Amino acid sequence: MADPADTPADLPPCPSAQGGGTGLLPPELRGWMLLLAATGAVEQRLRSVVKERLDVSHDEFLVLCLLAELPREGLRMTQVAELLGRPKTRLTYQVACLQHAGLVTRKTVCGDKRGVEIALTDTARRLLREASAALSETVTEALAHVMGPEQCAALIGLLPEAAAKPGAEPGAEPSVVA
Structure with missing residues (x-):
């Protein structure tokens, strides 16, 4: 795992995370702001570990x-661009870098000469398996740093159905990963 001294300085707390919910934002927008703050904290800490x-x-x-969650046959580049919300031109550059590093393969889609499909190589699968413990630990630590019970409750408010999962106690506080 990367030395904590090598990670970028912590960002100031998100105003929506300051608690109370007394601002002008409705709970849904407050929850969205908390989600953005948590995502930013994870991304900031993951960059150096990745x-x-x-x-x-x-x-x-x-x-x-994205490719690691799929079967070995891969995904079309247009699907990857849509799922990640990235411009196709930027994705083409990223995939070229990954292909040059031996981490993905590219091939023309059968029956569609313009379609391109990408898939992970065995090397990429091995590297992801080897790095998964450090990466998941980094995500957990980053979320624990920015998410307390109040923030978790605000996020659960975005998806009330998630709080009503079978086996969940009605009105129970969401658990915090620490």
């Missing part, structure tokens, strides 16, 4: 993660 463990950029890492 570079150290996988030697790829954060955006390239997102491509690898």
